[in-house]
Amino acid sequence: MQAYHHGEIVPQAHSVWLFIDSQTVGGIESHVFNLALALHQRGHAVCVVFWKAYIKPHPMLSQLEQAQVPWLILDGAIASLLHAVNNFSPRLVHSHGYKASLVGRVLRCIKPIKLVSSYHAGEISQGRLACYDWLDRNTACLSQARIAISRDIAKRVAASSMIVNNFVQVPPFVSTLKSRRHKRRLTIGFVGRLTEVKGPDRFYQLAKAMPELNFVVFGEGALLPSDEHKNLSNLRLRGKQNSMDTCWQELDLLCMPSRNEGLPLASLEAMSRGIPVIATNVGALSELIKHQQNGFILEGFEVEQWRKVIKRWQQNADFQYQLAKQARQTIIERYSPEAIIPQFEKVYSQLA
Structure with a gap:
């Protein structure tokens, strides 16, 4: 053999x-x-x-x-x-x-x-x-x-x-940065394994608290939405993707409510495409994300606190654009x- x-x-x-x-x-x-x-x-x-x-x-x-x-x-x-x-x-x-x-x-x-x-x-x-x-x-x-x-x-x-x-490899051009400023309904994404450490349960809570936004999950695992969340009209589960290349364009913000982390590659991939990240302050994420400059970094998870931060981002198109532009620049300078x-x-x- x-x-x-x-x-x-x-x-x-x-x-x-x-x-x-x-x-x-x-x-x-x-x-x-x-x-x-x-x-x-x-x-x-x-x-x-x-x-x-x-x-x-x-x-x-x-x-x-x-x-x-x-x-x-x-x-x-x-x-x-x-x-x-x-x-x-x-x-x-x-x-x-x-x-x-x-x-x-x-x-x-x-x-x-x-x-x-x-x-x-x-x-x-x-x-x-x-x-x-x-x-x-x-x-x-x-x-x-x-x-x-x-x-x-x-x-x-x-x-x-x-x-x-x-x-990560940095895409040569991001054509969607300016077009996002005129979207009527924004989409927040979760990318990763559906396990307790990654915090998808927290993502489902946010979806329930913010029905005016779309929430989409890319990943598989045991921690699926409970009865309280599985029928939410604004929450979609897309399953595990062999490649996220064509999926990133759907997202305006990446949510990482993890309980523990290193430096997740998904955060870099998102930011390289001008998609800011909102995350818990775990692992090396605080070295990547500067609060309200290129994303959002929060201590722990409390639904109302996260909802307020996302709401401010949602209501200010210029803030969205500047955050997205700086997120991409961070990757070019330090994570390329x-x-x-x-x-x-x-x-x-x-x-x-």
């Missing part, structure tokens, strides 16, 4: 490997794709390596093919990874997520690879995942370099970590590939 397979583009020797175990698209996967694309565009040999194939083809594969970025899928065994490493001699392996990081450290016990591990998750895991998360954080010293996307996440890693912000990729390049060059 073949130990691995790749796409039409054969990975180059001495590439940077972005190593991940995944079967769907989320924040980590979007980060890996953005990183692969940015490195490729800056002339680096790069390959996205998946631990194993699942029942359905990974949605990222078509994106990578379109961007001319090589990919490699292993068979879920250390022997497969070792075989691929021996054949392609990667420059270094950059792992994302607890499983890829733990597997990479096991490989380092067999073969002296250069290993970088990134820490993305801001929420505290539960059950079996909590054990894996603890093991990942407490064996971090076995990776030669560690990267965290926020100070809070770095504090939980049992080895010194470099803090590197999440980043041009601002962030040199930090990854520095980590890689120090290992090389």
Whole structure:
């Protein structure tokens, strides 16, 4: 049985490997794709390596093919990874997520690879995942370099970590900024997993409190609207999207009432398109959002407080426009590939 397979583009020797175990698209996967694309565009040999194939083809594969970025899928065994490493001699392996990081450290016990591990998750895991998360954080010293996307996440890693912000590709032009000033009915969005930590229950409460606005949910999970909220005429559930590219244009404001966070990629993607974010002050969101300058950052969640802030935004078209323009500018200056990729390049060059 073949130990691995790749796409039409054969990975180059001495590439940077972005190593991940995944079967769907989320924040980590979007980060890996953005990183692969940015490195490729800056002339680096790069390959996205998946631990194993699942029942359905990974949605990222078509994106990578379109961007001319090589990919490699292993068979879920250390022997497969070792075989691929021996054949392609990667420059270094950059792992994302607890499983890829733990597997990479096991490989380092067999073969002296250069290993970088990134820490993305801001929420505290539960059950079996909590054990894996603890093991990942407490064996971090076995990776030669560690990267965290926020100070809070770095504090939980049992080895010194470099803090590197999440980043996104910035759309070249946003034609909807001015057109939003004349919309009669504005739309507020929620993008993410429907779990307690992300706070969709709070989003449903806002929808009930503000019937004059549209509320739309992009995501899936167990925390669906209760009987009190499921029949609201202004609340729609659109399900999980493999790509949000065509959905962002529907939104005027992104709502992130999370109970815990790192630096969510959805906030950067929204702001890069001129969509401000209203969020709870958790994780690194207060470093991204400056209250009433490029979005709204609030302590805790109280429906009436949030309703008043959104109402003020809703009633002032000029305020909406200025907030949207500054949100986009924040991403260009601090969270774009041009601002962030040199930090990854520095980590890689120090290992090389």
